[in-house]
Amino acid sequence: MMTIMTNPAPVFGRTAGGLLAARLEDHSWIAVPARTGLRIANAWRLKKAMADWTDEDFWGSCGIVADETAFRDHVAEIAEHHRELRRLSRPTTAARRSTPWGPAQQSCRYGEGISCHSTAGHGGFHLDDLRNAAVHPLLRHANGWYEEDCDWAKVAFTFPRLFTTRERRIAAESLIAYYPDAWEAIHGIELAPGQSRVKDERRFREVHAADWIVISAVRSDSHPGMVDCVATMGGARGAVPVRHYRVPVGEYAPGAFGFVTDPDRHEQVEPSALSA
Numbered sequence: 001m002m003t004i005m006t007n008p009a010p011v012f013g014r015t016a017g018g019l020l021a022a023r024l025e026d027h028s029w030i031a032v033p034a035r036t037g038l039r040i041a042n043a044w045r046l047k048k049a050m051a052d053w054t055d056e057d058f059w060g061s062c063g064i065v066a067d068e069t070a071f072r073d074h075v076a077e078i079a080e081h082h083r084e085l086r087r088l089s090r091p092t093t094a095a096r097r098s099t100p101w102g103p104a105q106q107s108c109r110y111g112e113g114i115s116c117h118s119t120a121g122h123g124g125f126h127l128d129d130l131r132n133a134a135v136h137p138l139l140r141h142a143n144g145w146y147e148e149d150c151d152w153a154k155v156a157f158t159f160p161r162l163f164t165t166r167e168r169r170i171a172a173e174s175l176i177a178y179y180p181d182a183w184e185a186i187h188g189i190e191l192a193p194g195q196s197r198v199k200d201e202r203r204f205r206e207v208h209a210a211d212w213i214v215i216s217a218v219r220s221d222s223h224p225g226m227v228d229c230v231a232t233m234g235g236a237r238g239a240v241p242v243r244h245y246r247v248p249v250g251e252y253a254p255g256a257f258g259f260v261t262d263p264d265r266h267e268q269v270e271p272s273a274l275s276a
Helices: 067-086 154-156 165-178 180-187 197-207 271-275
Strands: 011-014 021-026 027-036 039-044 060-065 106-111 114-118 125-129 145-147 212-219 228-231 243-248 267-269
Touching: 011 039, 011 067, 011 114, 011 271, 021 039, 027 067, 039 267, 060 067, 125 154, 145 154, 165 197, 212 243
Parallel strands: none
Antiparallel strands: 011 021, 021 027, 027 039, 039 060, 106 114, 114 125, 125 145, 212 228, 228 243, 243 267
């Protein structure tokens, strides 16, 4: 008898508190208002009816989206991801192969010569010599191992047919963010500001190389409404000269790469004065 594989669609509704919610098989999400949009909170195998869900039922987070439309798009993308996974062959085994991160507890075969291994603490892909030779030289690892945090994207980029649309999108975003020089060289383009975290930080460090950038900060006990800051030139860490500043709480926003002090506006104080 032939088994027919179904592709369940996500179900949307509202929680007890009126939050937009969604369920797809064992996965559940709610859209929680946040300062910059909606935080997507997630949970696994909730037994309650959606109308009885509360914030306390959700323990994970999938990031921030702009609005409810973006929340629905996020869930729809995951649903399509699940449908595509059903069409891909990724058999798993419990073979305890040696990896750079320890013995594998589980291994998944993505294709001929391409396997993903999980260990107790980390994991990643291994490509045999033939498959590794197909990786672009700017992305290739000589030993054929690609860890799961960022380097997996190099495998997905090289063998897109073995990955879902969602995985390919995330892989491209990861390569742009963390390997911008390789991405630009391969595609013959120049990434714009805001597209790559690595390039943005590099630009930030160049522009502010001679500025005093905060490396640690704490609310002042002795001066309410102020932040006591420790800064170094260019934001360098280690055995370098440091300066101490007091910055109004309303102004202190570290941003992605650090808070740049303004000597004309922010008070420089002696270290002994921070506890005074």
